[in-house]
Amino acid sequence: MGNALFAAISGLNASSKQMDVIGNNIANVNTLGYKSAKIYFGDILSQSTAGGQIGRGVSVNSVSTQFAAGSFESTANATDLAIDGDGLFMVNDTQGVTYYTRAGAFHLDSEGKMVDVNDYKVQGYSFFGADPDSLTDISLQNVQSSPDATSTVSIGVNLDGETATGGTFNAAQTVYDSLGAKHTLKTTFQKTEGSGYWGFQTYLDNDVATAQSYSGIKFDSNGVLDKIYTSSIGTPTITTAGDGAATAVVNNEGQLYKDATDIVLKRGVNENAWTIDDDGGYSNMSIMLGTTGTDDEVTIDLDGEGGDDITFALSDTWAQDDTITFSITQTETNPVDVSVTLALTNGATIGNSGEVMWDLAGDSAETVTGYASTSTVKAITADGYGSGILKDLSVTQGGILSGFFTNGQTEDVGQIILADFSNPWGLRRMGNNLFAETNTSGSASQNIPGSAGMGEINPNSLEMSNTDIATEFINMITAQRAYQASAKVVTTTDQMMSDLMNIKR
Numbered sequence: 001m002g003n004a005l006f007a008a009i010s011g012l013n014a015s016s017k018q019m020d021v022i023g024n025n026i027a028n029v030n031t032l033g034y035k036s037a038k039i040y041f042g043d044i045l046s047q048s049t050a051g052g053q054i055g056r057g058v059s060v061n062s063v064s065t066q067f068a069a070g071s072f073e074s075t076a077n078a079t080d081l082a083i084d085g086d087g088l089f090m091v092n093d094t095q096g097v098t099y100y101t102r103a104g105a106f107h108l109d110s111e112g113k114m115v116d117v118n119d120y121k122v123q124g125y126s127f128f129g130a131d132p133d134s135l136t137d138i139s140l141q142n143v144q145s146s147p148d149a150t151s152t153v154s155i156g157v158n159l160d161g162e163t164a165t166g167g168t169f170n171a172a173q174t175v176y177d178s179l180g181a182k183h184t185l186k187t188t189f190q191k192t193e194g195s196g197y198w199g200f201q202t203y204l205d206n207d208v209a210t211a212q213s214y215s216g217i218k219f220d221s222n223g224v225l226d227k228i229y230t231s232s233i234g235t236p237t238i239t240t241a242g243d244g245a246a247t248a249v250v251n252n253e254g255q256l257y258k259d260a261t262d263i264v265l266k267r268g269v270n271e272n273a274w275t276i277d278d279d280g281g282y283s284n285m286s287i288m289l290g291t292t293g294t295d296d297e298v299t300i301d302l303d304g305e306g307g308d309d310i311t312f313a314l315s316d317t318w319a320q321d322d323t324i325t326f327s328i329t330q331t332e333t334n335p336v337d338v339s340v341t342l343a344l345t346n347g348a349t350i351g352n353s354g355e356v357m358w359d360l361a362g363d364s365a366e367t368v369t370g371y372a373s374t375s376t377v378k379a380i381t382a383d384g385y386g387s388g389i390l391k392d393l394s395v396t397q398g399g400i401l402s403g404f405f406t407n408g409q410t411e412d413v414g415q416i417i418l419a420d421f422s423n424p425w426g427l428r429r430m431g432n433n434l435f436a437e438t439n440t441s442g443s444a445s446q447n448i449p450g451s452a453g454m455g456e457i458n459p460n461s462l463e464m465s466n467t468d469i470a471t472e473f474i475n476m477i478t479a480q481r482a483y484q485a486s487a488k489v490v491t492t493t494d495q496m497m498s499d500l501m502n503i504k505r
Helices: 002-027 469-501
Strands: 037-049 052-065 072-074 081-084 088-092 098-101 121-126 152-158 168-176 182-191 197-204 216-219 225-233 237-239 245-250 260-267 274-278 286-288 297-301 310-315 323-333 338-341 355-358 376-382 388-395 400-405 410-416 418-420 428-431 434-436 445-447 456-459 461-463
Touching: 002 037, 002 052, 002 469, 081 088, 152 168, 152 182, 168 376, 225 245, 274 286, 388 410, 388 456
Parallel strands: 081 461, 152 355
Antiparallel strands: 037 052, 072 461, 081 456, 088 098, 088 121, 088 418, 098 434, 121 410, 152 376, 168 182, 182 197, 197 216, 216 225, 225 323, 237 323, 245 310, 260 274, 260 323, 286 297, 297 310, 338 355, 388 400, 400 410, 418 445, 428 434
């Protein structure tokens, strides 16, 4: 009977411990990432008799963590993360000790580091660090989107086909240099002589481009872009009674749109009294005096609508009836992209060594038309952007942290790394939803989410407790009944021993 008493007592202890486990599971039914525990019992063998073996009750073999996944709760916080499958998040305390957890309620602290509710730092890769492939605290401190200089622009514009010769239209857009500074790129279109011809000139912050690969565009009779062209001026021929010399400077090459030979300028009787002796087909050509009012330069306006198209710098001695003869060569080609060379004064660069391409003929080019309707900018595009600071964050299933910046750019800034164990049941509970590695659990294997057996990340989600209330209530009933039964064995054994003591009476 003594064995029965001790067996019953062990049953009371075992059922009491089972109730402790059940109570703890139920208490943590709302704990994020909590993994319920299950108690396992083993019988105690006391002795062998001629009739068989007699046990001495029950003992608690182990209390094991159940790593089955809990249900997911959706949240509005992008850094609330849940693992759909195997694996645990890694977090480091202030001493650098690594713990493991399924509770993914993360946020950014005042230093820009991703931390859990214990302020332990989430581990992974920080792409803006010194070594983006080294496991470290995920930090978004000082994360910034670098600027990118503009290299390609496109202009969608209609140029009114009924515009009078000399009429202009401006299309302006914002571009960026290598430092992220904004600049205004302006393209001035000017209607020139000849049907459908428009010259153009590009300016950066009102400074004329240092070079353009083409100087004008031509529309067909339907207002569709047909050709682009470039023009050049030949070396002037001088006839002089003295020793005069002239150097031609093209001020606005966009005005030069058609071939012309033997344009002749003749010097009159008075100082600086130059006249047009032969306009070479430029019927609206006009001539202007030198800017200093002396006999040192003469400027012509090809279309007569204003603007210094060509300036001849004069030197030495000129006489009456001396002439300057020159030609204009214009070359047309099917539409292609136009290169524009721009100069900056702030030490930055733009384009490819200062060369920006106007996407005029590519598949993504904006349309340029010459219809008889009001000149208007229909669309303008340009690559390049300034620097930007982090505005928003999202997380992919692969654990990639993707940042959205104030300059409109999206860049990957880091990646969550998960850990798993060959024997996760050997992990030690540390409280606060944390587990620690032990000899029993083995060393952690680390990998990116969604690979090598690791689960994927569910952003905007939190894993709830995997405690099953219905199951725990059933376990509670069985534990209670077992406890009552063991208590009954104690009282019954006591009664039997009492009856035995009363035999001598």
